[in-house]
Amino acid sequence: MPDIQWEDPFCGEGANCFRLGTDAEGNAYIAIAGQEDHPLTDTREALVQLIRGIKAGKADHLL
Structure with a gap:
């Protein structure tokens, strides 16, 4: 596993918490707080x- 620098957890209403992280190679990560060993990975862009x-509201229909 790469050395990921995780941000503090972001928690919405109802304690749905996730964390964003990046590594030195320019990859970005998102994971459920407490499950950082199973992140989704993509580019920083x-x-x-x-x-x-x-x-911009493109995910509002999911709420």
Whole structure:
């Protein structure tokens, strides 16, 4: 497993917590808090696009 630098957990209402992380090679990670040993992995640019899309409301229909 690469050396991932995890951010503090982000928790929404109802204690649905996840963490974002990056490594020195430019990869981005997202994991459920407490399950960081099983992250989803993609490029840092893909994570940026995901966050921008969420902020723009593109995932509101999932809520």
